[in-house]
Amino acid sequence: MYNKGLIVPGLIILVLLVTFPFWFDAFSATKSTDPTVEPPPGGEQHCIYPADEMRAEHMVILNEWRDDVLRNGNRGTVTVDGKVYGKGLQLACMKCHTNKEEFCDRCHTYASVTPYCWDCHLTPTQQKAGLKEAN
Amino acid sequence: MKYSFSFLVVIALALIAGVGSQIPGMGYFFGVVIPYLAFAVFLGGIIWRIMYWAKSPVPFSIQTTRGQAKSLDFIKHSRLGAPDTNAEVVGRMALEVLTFRPLFYNTKSELREGPKITYESSKWLWLFAIVFHYSFLVILLRHLRLFLDPVPFWVGWVEFWDGLLQVGAPTWYITDVTLLLAVALLFFRRLVNRHVRYLSLMNDYFPLILIFSIALTGILMRYMLRSDIVNIKELLIGLVTLHPVIHGHIGAIFYIHITFVSVLLVCFPFSKLMHMGGVFLSPTLNMRNNTRAVRHINPWNDPNIKPHSYAEYEDEFRESMIENGIAVEKGLPPKEEPAEAETGKKAEE
Numbered sequence: 001m002y003n004k005g006l007i008v009p010g011l012i013i014l015v016l017l018v019t020f021p022f023w024f025d026a027f028s029a030t031k032s033t034d035p036t037v038e039p040p041p042g043g044e045q046h047c048i049y050p051a052d053e054m055r056a057e058h059m060v061i062l063n064e065w066r067d068d069v070l071r072n073g074n075r076g077t078v079t080v081d082g083k084v085y086g087k088g089l090q091l092a093c094m095k096c097h098t099n100k101e102e103f104c105d106r107c108h109t110y111a112s113v114t115p116y117c118w119d120c121h122l123t124p125t126q127q128k129a130g131l132k133e134a135n
Numbered sequence: 136m137k138y139s140f141s142f143l144v145v146i147a148l149a150l151i152a153g154v155g156s157q158i159p160g161m162g163y164f165f166g167v168v169i170p171y172l173a174f175a176v177f178l179g180g181i182i183w184r185i186m187y188w189a190k191s192p193v194p195f196s197i198q199t200t201r202g203q204a205k206s207l208d209f210i211k212h213s214r215l216g217a218p219d220t221n222a223e224v225v226g227r228m229a230l231e232v233l234t235f236r237p238l239f240y241n242t243k244s245e246l247r248e249g250p251k252i253t254y255e256s257s258k259w260l261w262l263f264a265i266v267f268h269y270s271f272l273v274i275l276l277r278h279l280r281l282f283l284d285p286v287p288f289w290v291g292w293v294e295f296w297d298g299l300l301q302v303g304a305p306t307w308y309i310t311d312v313t314l315l316l317a318v319a320l321l322f323f324r325r326l327v328n329r330h331v332r333y334l335s336l337m338n339d340y341f342p343l344i345l346i347f348s349i350a351l352t353g354i355l356m357r358y359m360l361r362s363d364i365v366n367i368k369e370l371l372i373g374l375v376t377l378h379p380v381i382h383g384h385i386g387a388i389f390y391i392h393i394t395f396v397s398v399l400l401v402c403f404p405f406s407k408l409m410h411m412g413g414v415f416l417s418p419t420l421n422m423r424n425n426t427r428a429v430r431h432i433n434p435w436n437d438p439n440i441k442p443h444s445y446a447e448y449e450d451e452f453r454e455s456m457i458e459n460g461i462a463v464e465k466g467l468p469p470k471e472e473p474a475e476a477e478t479g480k481k482a483e484e
Contacts, residue, residue: 002434007189010415011182018178021282021375032284035365052384056361063304111364112286112294116301 035110038102048080048092055107059115062089089121098124138326138340145348148398149391156390165390166370167379173397180404181412188416196431198422201240205425217424224423232414235265260324267317270310273297274350277308281364281371303358311354318347338406345399352392362386 001007016023025032047054048061065087068074078085078092085092097103100123108115122130156165202216218224230236238261242254276293280286298306322343325335356362366383373379402408415421423429449456449463456463 001186001189002192003189007185011185014181014185014412015178018181021279022377024283024287025372025376028283028285030285035369052363055363055365059304060361107365109286110284111368112280112291113305113364114291114295115304 033106033110035107037106038099040096041098042096044096046081046083047096048078048085058093062093062117089117090124090127094124100124137335137337138322138344141337141341141344144341145344145395148394149348149352152391152394153387156387162381162385162390163379165394166381166385167374169397170374170393173400177400177403180401181409184404184409185412185416188413192434193418193422194433194435196422196426197418198424199419200424201236204427206427219423219425219428221423224421228415228420231420235261235268238264259320263317263320263324266313267321270314270317271346273310274308274314274353277310281368282375284368284372305357307358311350311357314350315347315354318343318350322347342399342402342406342408345395345402349392349395349399352388352395356386356388356392360386360388362389 049057068076069087075087078087094100100118107113152165155161198217200217202213203211204217205212205219212219214223215227215230218227239258241257241260243257244252244254247253273293276290277297280290280294283290294308297308297310300307300309322340325331325339325343362385363383366381366385367389369382370379370385373381399408403411446464449465453463453465453467457467
């Protein structure tokens with residue numbers, strides 16, 4: 001083999017780059033994140049769709065609601081199994097899933113998803129704090 | 136024909152992975168066994184291929200020049216066109232690898248009325264290629280969020296800038312669109328351009344179609360046929376921490392996507408895709424353009440074979456050369472020669 005001095009370091013760099021996730025996860029000092037979510041504290045069992053579907057589709061539903069309410073001015077409600085939900089993150093979702101940090105953030109942090117919901121919306125804890133300040 | 140067969144292969148792969156993974160128990164085969172095998176072939180294949188290349192001697196100094204080589208002081212030296220030092224070689228290589236300079240200087244030759252050939256600059260290939268490669272890089276970096284736990288902050292930055300347009304939820308990535316567009320254009324270039332079409336083989340079409348399908352299945356998975364991302368990430372984290380597990384249900388589209396990627400990885404070391412490593416090993420790029428200053432010695436040379444100049448050659452064979460009427464630079468020594476010749480004649484008589 002010719003030019004060993006260049007070929008061998010080059011191959012080592014290549015292997016290190018390609019196997020980056022393997023050794024990153026093995027040697028990462030920070031604790032890994034946990035995607036298990038807290039069920040609603042109120043004990044509700046049913047959302048507007050089954051849990052599997054909600055996990056995969058909730059962002060689409062929220063986006064449609066957002067467009068409907070803000071762009072089409074249609075502030076109607078959604079009725080599923082006799083239960084009436086307002087169209088909105090705070091009007092529907094956060095009514096049961098009151099803890100953003102233990103519910104939304106768990107999976108979002110795990111999968112590195114940064115939805116821009118919270119650019120405008122308040123979490124229930126923020127809301128409470130805000131109300132206190134206002135009083 | 137060459138490209139329709141590539142399409143058939145991709146469709147067959149999609150059917151095998153899509154249907155096969157839905158058979159109970161086969162998820163492990165498509166989600167764990169095939170990716171591991173593919174990764175092993177990919178890594179081993181690349182190392183083998185580079186070692187194989189490194190075994191080839193470079194008998195000539197064959198750098199390509201794109202400028203004036205270093206010469207006399209008053210002649211301007213083009214440092215990145217004809218590098219003279221190792222640092223300049225690195226500079227030129229970086230320019231080629233990062234900006235695709237050879238494609239930028241691509242020309243199109245055409246016969247215009249009468250037998251007149253014209254050359255004009257043709258930058259389309261460069262544009263498609265650079266958009267394609269950088270989109271691919273960004274997409275690869277973005278995928279790290281599914282392999283790393285916790286996700287480092289810079290992966291978030293890549294995602295933020297890529298999804299900057301904030302269209303829809305989940306947000307559309309700019310590189311998803313540019314990659315598909317660039318691959319499609321690179322593909323149609325092969326069909327539309329007569330010269331390139333004539334040169335194109337199945338192993339030119341197949342990677343393009345496969346990469347297009349990978350991107351398409353990825354986009355479908357993100358925007359249309361969604362599965363729970365947490366299940367997918369748990370499987371991928373399992374793969375890289377060597378404890379693969381499959382929790383819950385993962386849609387067929389994921390298995391199609393990962394099977395396509397596995398096929399791409401397996402093809403990689405044995406196809407034109409190896410230009411990733413090959414660009415660093417091409418003698419036309421990685422040699423110094425200093426043939427006037429330094430003698431390039433062929434590493435193949437047998438040290439026992441000494442240089443043999445023409446003067447020495449003529450000394451060795453002068454008599455036979457003269458006998459056979461071959462022109463020589465130096466005649467035979469004047470004194471001894473006639474005497475010898477006469478004695479020879481006498482002896483013959």
